Amino acid sequence: MCITDKLVSNLIEELNCDTIFTIPLFGGIAESVVVTWIIMAVMAIAAICLVRNLKVENPGKKQLLLETAISGIYKFFEETIGEHGKRYIPYLMTIMLYLGVANLIGLIGFKPPTKDLNVTAAMAIMSIILIEYAGIYQKGVKNWLKSFAQPVAIIAPINVLEIVIRPLSLCMRLFGNVLGGFVVMELIKLLVPVFVPVVFSCYFDIFDGLIQAFVFVFLTALFIKEATE
Amino acid sequence: MFIALGAGIAVLTGLGAGIGIGIATGKATDAIARQPEAEGKISKALLLGAALAEATAIYGFVIALLIILLLK
Numbered sequence: 001m002c003i004t005d006k007l008v009s010n011l012i013e014e015l016n017c018d019t020i021f022t023i024p025l026f027g028g029i030a031e032s033v034v035v036t037w038i039i040m041a042v043m044a045i046a047a048i049c050l051v052r053n054l055k056v057e058n059p060g061k062k063q064l065l066l067e068t069a070i071s072g073i074y075k076f077f078e079e080t081i082g083e084h085g086k087r088y089i090p091y092l093m094t095i096m097l098y099l100g101v102a103n104l105i106g107l108i109g110f111k112p113p114t115k116d117l118n119v120t121a122a123m124a125i126m127s128i129i130l131i132e133y134a135g136i137y138q139k140g141v142k143n144w145l146k147s148f149a150q151p152v153a154i155i156a157p158i159n160v161l162e163i164v165i166r167p168l169s170l171c172m173r174l175f176g177n178v179l180g181g182f183v184v185m186e187l188i189k190l191l192v193p194v195f196v197p198v199v200f201s202c203y204f205d206i207f208d209g210l211i212q213a214f215v216f217v218f219l220t221a222l223f224i225k226e227a228t229e
Numbered sequence: 230m231f232i233a234l235g236a237g238i239a240v241l242t243g244l245g246a247g248i249g250i251g252i253a254t255g256k257a258t259d260a261i262a263r264q265p266e267a268e269g270k271i272s273k274a275l276l277l278g279a280a281l282a283e284a285t286a287i288y289g290f291v292i293a294l295l296i297i298l299l300l301k
Contacts (some may be wrong), residue, residue, distance in 0.1 A: 008297065080273070095280070170285055172287060173283070173284050173287055176287035177283075177287060180290050214276075218273075218277065219280065
């Protein structure tokens with residue numbers, strides 16, 4: 001019983017988003033926000049370092065690598081998101097980079113921001129706003145409203161419900177996967193503290209984190225395609 | 230005691246997700262064996278299907294966690 005008590009208290013501690021410090025005007029700052037700032041700083045520095053000295057004529061190795069990666073991702077998303085959704089690809093790439101780094105940052109000792117339900121909820125809400133905005137931009141307000149009653153008027157309530165269900169499912173999928181991986185890892189560490197966790201960590205921390213970042217962006221792209229068609 | 234049982238029952242949702250993802254992967258392997266050149270499209274569809282099927286298991290897990298943590 002004492003082991004389970006310890007596990008449960010450990011889990012509750014991980015689930016709580018502790019306030020690290022308080023800024024007078026803005027209120028409490030949670031740990032996930034601070035880790036997000038760190039990710040932002042690292043990625044901004046990486047971006048500045050990578051795009052320096054780009055040339056049109058005789059590009060360097062770094063630039064060639066960068067161009068191959070970017071055009072590969074563009075090509076992949078263009079197939080998924082369709083003709084009208086091209087303008088949203090940079091946003092999707094940003095989200096993918098952020099989520100990928102956020103899921104992997106647990107490896108170097110930080111608490112992954114995606115383990116905080118508030119962060120995944122914010123990402124999901126941003127996604128649904130973008131999806132509906134894409135629909136309105138593409139079709140105009142009148143046709144966007146009409147699209148709720150398609151293919152038949154009787155399923156309009158289900159279409160309206162989808163506005164709530166989609167972000168909920170996106171948010172819960174990301175949060176549940178990261179937290180689930182974490183809980184399983186804790187249980188394994190409790191049973192066999194030596195060597196075995198390393199093997200499972202490769203799956204739960206690295207593979208699962210990257211797959212979930214990809215799935216989040218992929219689903220958003222798919223919904224945008226559906227909204228703009 | 231009963232709380233733990235309830236959490237265990239909630240996690241049974243994993244059954245459906247496991248069966249669903251298993252079938253999807255099996256069919257995808259079949260399809261790739263038949264048409265290796267269509268691998269990109271098949272694996273994309275497989276990933277989407279697996280992500281959607283997995284969601285039920287995740288919901289079960291979240292509910293189980295809520296049961297343990299809130300009813301403790």
